[in-house]
Amino acid sequence: MNYIQVKNISKSYSDIDALNNLSMDIDSGILFGILGPNGAGKSTLIKILATLVEPDTGEVFVNNINLKKNPRKIRELIGYVAQDIALDKILTGRELLDFQSDLYHMKKQDKYERIKKLINQLEMNDWIDRKCGTYSGGMKRRIDLAAGLLHLPKVLILDEPTVGLDIESRNIIWQLLKDLKNDGMTIILSSHYLDEIDKLADSLVIIDDGKVIAKGKPSLLKRQLGGDRVTLKVREFSTQEESKKICEILSSIDGISQIIINKAQGYSINFVIEKDKDILTKLKVELAFSKFEIFSLTQSQPSLDDVYLQATGKTLLDAEISMTGKRDLKKESKQSMR
Amino acid sequence: MELKQYNLNFLFQETFALTKRLFIQLQRRPSTLLAGILQPIIWLFLFGALFSKAPEGFLPGVESYGNFLGAGLIVFTAFSGALNSGLPLMFDREFGFLNRLLVAPLASRLSIVLSSFFYITILSFLQSIVIMIVSYILGYGWPDFYGLGIVFTTLVLLVLFVTSISLCLAFVLPGHIELIALIFVINLPLLFASTALAPISFMPNWLGWLASLNPLTFAIEPIRIAYTQTMNLELVALHAPYGDLTCKSCISILFSLTVFSLIIIRPLLNRKLN
16 A cells, blocks of 8 residues: 655756656555665655655655645654754753654653653663763764654654664664564665665665656565676776777677666676576687687676666766765755755 | 644643753853843943943933933843844754754644744843842832833833844844844944933934834833833833824834734745744
């Protein structure tokens, strides 16, 4: 059953199209991943789902409630953990949770019990009565997560929750998310960490340039790529012409498909080989015949990065690097300020 | 704002929580409170001393300059506090804490504004009471019971008026640097262009006009009457270039300005908070 429906939403910030006619459906009780490089539009999508930003066009429904028409009802259903953790440095963690529970109109007894439970669950006993200004990144993230969970939301929305966290905090958060999902909560998790989404998500969308470029179960998306992924380099930095010649050779070999030239990685060549066939031996013979030496040849199981590569012609890392310096984070922050 | 839907209990709970947060901040960082009290007290001492040897009859109807100055400083204290009331909201905007409030199912986002009003009103009252007590100790008098009512009514109106403007600026300006700069520019000129430090009769014509149009003057003069005479709303409080104004007129003008400012800022708050 589709608990959340996102229909053709678009959002622009002055000259930047953050989301472009994006649609997706999310079932209830699953952990849904939103994967994409920085600047792909993940945070804008998350903010729309959290009722912080209104889409320019399109509609969003949560439990058949129209987000635009009844945002307050939606807010009762959701818990939101933002990418940038905003805590009041002067308050202690306990005071912050107490404050937050009043914003959700919790009854006195309920809120104390709930706060106590979350403190234990997120292992915050040792420092919960210290001021938030003294917390480390991991502590801040845990208290922020607790604040998002106080009112037992039906949907928990997390925007890059483990960025910059230590391994201990990351594991605690991952375990908590698994437990919450097992308890029936719908979790929406945006991340640009492949392993995080791969490990946790039941279903996902991959976003690039404000559009959905792939959606489905991680295992299915990877399986759709066919066999193993191979990356071939005949030199550390090849030329485009050289790569094209190699592509022609590869195309002639039976069992090789989805050949892509990866310009960002020195015109290396990515392709898929069918399993259980000795294709690589044949490849080596053909390359030697055409007087090409192999600089490197790696074979791996398909990953979500390969799904992204297949759809965009670049890896997530390349996309991240290409975005570096292009984004004016200060301007974006001002634009998203109320 | 979802005024039609809100539940009063929920509105009370969230407004109380938001106000409590501001008071916890004040308790743990009391420098704002102390500075807000110390500055006018220092002025009271210094200005009081500056004009202590002024000839008799220097200020008609007033025993001493300190007696005259007290009303101005009470209003200035409340005014400064209210003008700064937008700062916590601006910081919440800048650091993303406002988003925490906006994703919560608040009965009405009016509670965010209400909490600022409550906080600044209580803070201004506390500061004003301390200044009134110091003035009394220095021999500058104490209003009668009716006069006290006028003092606090006037302060509430002024605080509401200035707080609404400050909250509006907190949403309109891009950051706290700009807000602080604007507060810096507005604060002292408005004080000097009012009757806080000198009566209109001492001022050049153009400044007299400015002072008699300055909202601070409409707050200062009824309080001054409360300090210097037996309170009567029909007493003339302000000899303005455009005519005499009674205490009642001054308070009515202040009330109108407050209502007007609240009406003006409402669409902006609706747009920013919804």
